[in-house]
Amino acid sequence: MSGATLLKESGPKEVFCGLTSIVWLHRRMPDAFFLVVGSRTCAHLIQSAAGVMIFAEPRFGTAILEERDLAGLADAHDELNRVVKNLLARRPEIKTLFLVGSCPSEVIKIDLSRVAENLNIELKGQVTVLNYSGSGIETTFTQGEDGALKALIPLMPKSDQKKLLLVGTLANAVEDRLISIFNRLGIDKVESFPPRQSTELPSIGPETKVLLTQPYLTDTARELKNKGAEIIDAPFPLGVTGSTLWIQAAANSFGIDKSKVDSILNPLISRAKEALAPHVEKLSGKKLFLLPESQLEIPLARFLSNECGMEIVEIGTPYLNRDLMKAEIDLLPPDCRIVEGQHVEKQLDRVRDSSPDLVVCGMGLANPLEAEGISTKWSIEMVFSPIHGIDQASDLAELFSRPLRRHDILNPTKTLTSN
Amino acid sequence: MELTLWTYEGPPHIGAMRIATSMKKLHYVLHAPQGDTYADLLFTMIERRGSRPPVTYTTFQARDLGGDTAELVKGHIKEAVDRFKPETLLVGESCTAELIQDQPGSLAKGMGFDIPIVSLELPAYSKKENWGGSETFYQIVRTLLKDHSNESKDTWQEEKRRPRVNLLGPTLLGFRCRDDVLEIQKLLGQYGIDVNVVAPLGASPADIMRIPNADVNVCLYPEIAESTCIWLERNLNIPFTKTVPLGVGATQDFLKELHEVLEMEIPQSVNESNNSKLTWYSNSVDSNYLTGKRVFIFGDGTHALAAARIANEELGFKVVGLGTYSREMARKVRPAAKALGLEALITNDYLEVEDAIKETSPELVLGTQMERHSAKRLGIPCAVISTPMHVQDVPARYSPQMGWEGANVIFDDWVHPLMMGLEEHLIGMFKHDFEFVDGHQSHLGHLGGKGTENINQGVKTTISNDSTNTSSDPIWTHEGERELSKIPFFVRGKVRRNTENYARQAGCREINEETLYDAKAHYKA
Ligand code: SF4
Ligand code: SF4
Numbered sequence: 056m057s058g059a060t061l062l063k064e065s066g067p068k069e070v071f072c073g074l075t076s077i078v079w080l081h082r083r084m085p086d087a088f089f090l091v092v093g094s095r096t097c098a099h100l101i102q103s104a105a106g107v108m109i110f111a112e113p114r115f116g117t118a119i120l121e122e123r124d125l126a127g128l129a130d131a132h133d134e135l136n137r138v139v140k141n142l143l144a145r146r147p148e149i150k151t152l153f154l155v156g157s158c159p160s161e162v163i164k165i166d167l168s169r170v171a172e173n174l175n176i177e178l179k180g181q182v183t184v185l186n187y188s189g190s191g192i193e194t195t196f197t198q199g200e201d202g203a204l205k206a207l208i209p210l211m212p213k214s215d216q217k218k219l220l221l222v223g224t225l226a227n228a229v230e231d232r233l234i235s236i237f238n239r240l241g242i243d244k245v246e247s248f249p250p251r252q253s254t255e256l257p258s259i260g261p262e263t264k265v266l267l268t269q270p271y272l273t274d275t276a277r278e279l280k281n282k283g284a285e286i287i288d289a290p291f292p293l294g295v296t297g298s299t300l301w302i303q304a305a306a307n308s309f310g311i312d313k314s315k316v317d318s319i320l321n322p323l324i325s326r327a328k329e330a331l332a333p334h335v336e337k338l339s340g341k342k343l344f345l346l347p348e349s350q351l352e353i354p355l356a357r358f359l360s361n362e363c364g365m366e367i368v369e370i371g372t373p374y375l376n377r378d379l380m381k382a383e384i385d386l387l388p389p390d391c392r393i394v395e396g397q398h399v400e401k402q403l404d405r406v407r408d409s410s411p412d413l414v415v416c417g418m419g420l421a422n423p424l425e426a427e428g429i430s431t432k433w434s435i436e437m438v439f440s441p442i443h444g445i446d447q448a449s450d451l452a453e454l455f456s457r458p459l460r461r462h463d464i465l466n467p468t469k470t471l472t473s474n
Numbered sequence: 475m476e477l478t479l480w481t482y483e484g485p486p487h488i489g490a491m492r493i494a495t496s497m498k499k500l501h502y503v504l505h506a507p508q509g510d511t512y513a514d515l516l517f518t519m520i521e522r523r524g525s526r527p528p529v530t531y532t533t534f535q536a537r538d539l540g541g542d543t544a545e546l547v548k549g550h551i552k553e554a555v556d557r558f559k560p561e562t563l564l565v566g567e568s569c570t571a572e573l574i575q576d577q578p579g580s581l582a583k584g585m586g587f588d589i590p591i592v593s594l595e596l597p598a599y600s601k602k603e604n605w606g607g608s609e610t611f612y613q614i615v616r617t618l619l620k621d622h623s624n625e626s627k628d629t630w631q632e633e634k635r636r637p638r639v640n641l642l643g644p645t646l647l648g649f650r651c652r653d654d655v656l657e658i659q660k661l662l663g664q665y666g667i668d669v670n671v672v673a674p675l676g677a678s679p680a681d682i683m684r685i686p687n688a689d690v691n692v693c694l695y696p697e698i699a700e701s702t703c704i705w706l707e708r709n710l711n712i713p714f715t716k717t718v719p720l721g722v723g724a725t726q727d728f729l730k731e732l733h734e735v736l737e738m739e740i741p742q743s744v745n746e747s748n749n750s751k752l753t754w755y756s757n758s759v760d761s762n763y764l765t766g767k768r769v770f771i772f773g774d775g776t777h778a779l780a781a782a783r784i785a786n787e788e789l790g791f792k793v794v795g796l797g798t799y800s801r802e803m804a805r806k807v808r809p810a811a812k813a814l815g816l817e818a819l820i821t822n823d824y825l826e827v828e829d830a831i832k833e834t835s836p837e838l839v840l841g842t843q844m845e846r847h848s849a850k851r852l853g854i855p856c857a858v859i860s861t862p863m864h865v866q867d868v869p870a871r872y873s874p875q876m877g878w879e880g881a882n883v884i885f886d887d888w889v890h891p892l893m894m895g896l897e898e899h900l901i902g903m904f905k906h907d908f909e910f911v912d913g914h915q916s917h918l919g920h921l922g923g924k925g926t927e928n929i930n931q932g933v934k935t936t937i938s939n940d941s942t943n944t945s946s947d948p949i950w951t952h953e954g955e956r957e958l959s960k961i962p963f964f965v966r967g968k969v970r971r972n973t974e975n976y977a978r979q980a981g982c983r984e985i986n987e988e989t990l991y992d993a994k995a996h997y998k999a
Contacts, residue, residue, distance in 0.1 A: 071511075072508060073509075095484065111825075111848075118476070119475065119476045121476060124599075125599060161536070162570055190509075192539070195509075
């Protein structure tokens with residue numbers, strides 16, 4: 056058992072709300088549309104985080120509440136009905152519509168599940184309407200995906216087929232690669248959730264073994280378990296070790312011979328370690344501070360300290376699920392400080408006091424830290440980049456070594472102090 | 475409820491943040507949930523600011539709502555004042571906090587601080603960013619100056635000093651404000667006029683208190699500063715200028731207006747002092763090809779109006795579309811469009827703007843970052859003239875829009891996306907040679923050409939569908955299509971539509987070469 060110190064902090068936070076997950080979810084399921092029921096702030100948040108301008112007709116939008124919607128509740132429900140129908144008329148390619156709750160819709164208690172239910176009756180299966188909350192008073196950043204997946208679970212068909220289900224959004228290429236490795240190990244039936252088409256939901260039952268690809272799926276994991284699926288205990292597939300343990304855990308649970316697993320993974324492992332070496336050289340001994348945002352902080356810290364030799368100052372996480380994170384925390388070096396929650400001012404004071412070489416943080420904080428001479432890495436990049444799996448370990452390390460390399464190129468005389 | 479896929483303006487508290495972040499020694503406590511902290515990235519990413527906005531978000535959560543959110547707000551206010559020691563405190567709320575009605579402004583006022591507290595009430599469900607910016611600036615100025623005596627003071631002539639003006643309105647996330655201020659300061663210096671206070675950009679509360687020392691306010695950005703200027707005129711008898719010095723003509727008019735308001739002799743040299751190259755460049759022979767270029771303009775009110783004047787009077791373009799997303803500025807944009815024989819497009823829906831662009835087939839689009847994307851899809855050159863903007867609209871080099879240098883920058887920025895004059899001739903001469911692929915455009919790379927193809931394909935499919943479904947629609951013959959393909963791509967869509975309309979009216983079932991010329995003659999007549 057690791058000696059990580061678990062602390063909690065509260066105060067002003069600097070994190071995205073769950074609406075932000077839409078930015079990658081809409082790309083994962085191109086036949087789905089995400090309609091936020093919210094305010095101009097919500098619309099502005101997503102467009103600022105997503106750089107929406109490149110899409111002519113993005114697959115997400117906001118039904119913006121206006122003064123008259125706030126006056127009477129019945130009106131808001133009718134209005135939403137009207138907006139949805141206009142949208143569906145214009146976008147006949149939509150197969151699944153997610154109504155996404157926001158802070159304002161929750162505070163004024165718009166019942167999105169009721170609206171969804173009524174629409175489903177009216178639309179008679181043409182389009183499936185679901186709802187979940189991405190509000191900032193309930194969720195942070197990646198928790199939005201947790202909510203969206205949880206909303207899809209009731210639609211998953213039942214099955215008694217033995218299979219491996221990878222849960223959590225992955226880059227398509229990475230997913231293909233992981234599936235082909237499982238196939239080579241002899242696990243033939245591997246499916247993904249969320250699927251690439253919202254209408255092609257995988258089935259689920261007692262013979263389904265779930266392997267989480269992302270650490271932020273607390274509610275989804277619980278619901279899948281309630282459906283009879285087994286959640287395989289494993290660290291997350293980041294870095295060589297994490298990915299290896301992750302694959303091994305699945306292989307174990309499918310009763311695959313260890314020597315077979317080793318013979319398939321060992322060449323991948325040694326190749327990946329070779330590719331990792333130049334990055335390890337750059338990262339080794341450097342101090343890392345992770346601010347809370349994506350819930351990927353703990354697995355990232357584990358990879359960067361155990362495999363890249365970085366020294367961890369602090370791991371911030373917006374939310375800590377001790378069960379799902381147990382395998383990860385066990386792998387952390389002793390005395391690691393994990394802080395759940397945030398007081399952004401105090402945390403930034405600690406950043407400055409510890410003068411780290413690299414800080415993983417949100418987009419709002421990066422340039423101010425850079426201006427203070429501290430290299431940064433955007434945490435949002437972790438949810439967009441193909442970083443999962445053994446083969447990706449060096450790419451993942453490169454995300455962190457690049458800012459340090461750049462710092463050295465631009466400041467040849469000032470070497471970063473690592474102590 | 476309004477369906478929005480993208481919006482030109484953020485909510486009003488973003489406007490307030492623009493003012494707070496533009497200023498110094500001021501802090502803004504914003505009662506808002508955690509997700510609203512995204513707003514910081516607008517400043518640190520788009521504007522590449524090396525410091526965080528001076529904003530404390532209360533980041534209340536659902537579980538706080540059952541309890542005492544008022545105490546939570548007070549805790550954050552106290553902590554923010556202790557930590558940042560502002561000279562003035564702004565207190566307000568975003569959309570969600572507005573619903574729970576904690577009245578953070580009154581809470582703050584009851585806490586016994588000895589600094590001025592500006593309580594902001596920005597209705598999030600009816601107003602937008604620019605309104606919020608304008609209201610915030612107005613509330614700050616009013617709070618800090620409300621006890622200032624409005625006894626008439628001596629004029630600059632009586633005091634035997636150089637006249638002094640304030641430059642009001644520039645903010646962060648405004649279009650090229652930083653450089654406009656420098657340019658106008660330089661310009662006024664040449665006329666012996668001093669700048670007293672620039673606000674909000676770079677001003678501290680103490681600077682705001684010095685506003686009354688000026689003889690005149692220069693309202694550089696009416697979206698932000700007009701209401702403040704009106705208040706200062708009414709209450710402190712400080713007149714303000716209405717002309718925004720964007721473009722050569724407007725800069726001259728601005729100088730004349732300012733001299734009049736200051737009761738200064740207008741130097742003979744105002745017209746000659748125009749040391750912008752725009753005028754000569756526009757007169758030079760190479761610019762002949764700019765004559766009558768069809769330009770579509772959309773943006774905030776101030777920049778769209780200025781662009782229309784510059785395009786029409788100074789570059790000899792033909793304005794084929796003019797509009798704004800700013801409802802507050804619609805009152806001014808409508809008559810300007812009417813004077814150009816157009817109906818102003820007032821909308822917050824970028825798809826409507828894109829449709830209008832398609833409809834008018836311009837050769838150049840002047841718009842916001844969104845129009846840049848729309849234009850790219852349509853394969854039309856574009857220059858960005860207004861917010862909302864992106865990192866690339868905050869250039870490293872000095873590039874104002876106002877004053878003489880601003881006019882130079884405008885000439886370059888608008889003309890460069892177009893094909894060079896000589897080049898256009900050559901392409902016109904050689905366009906049938908195989909080296910010249912259809913839709914060849916200068917400086918647009920391959921995207922332009924591709925976009926054009928897509929549009930054409932779109933049109934073609936609809937037509938072939940139509941011809942199978944409804945027999946009433948005319949069919950293009952091979953010769954007709956070939957002739958059509960010789961027409962420059964940017965007007966091709968329009969010619970196609972016109973010709974089809976004509977054919978329908980004339981009862982033609984087929985469109986051949988001749989129909990095309992008939993239609994052309996018909997619409998010219
Ligand atoms: S925090 Fe709440 S109000 Fe703000 S953008 Fe997110 S859902 Fe909307
Ligand atoms: S890129 Fe093409 S259009 Fe532009 S200058 Fe070169 S040859 Fe001419």
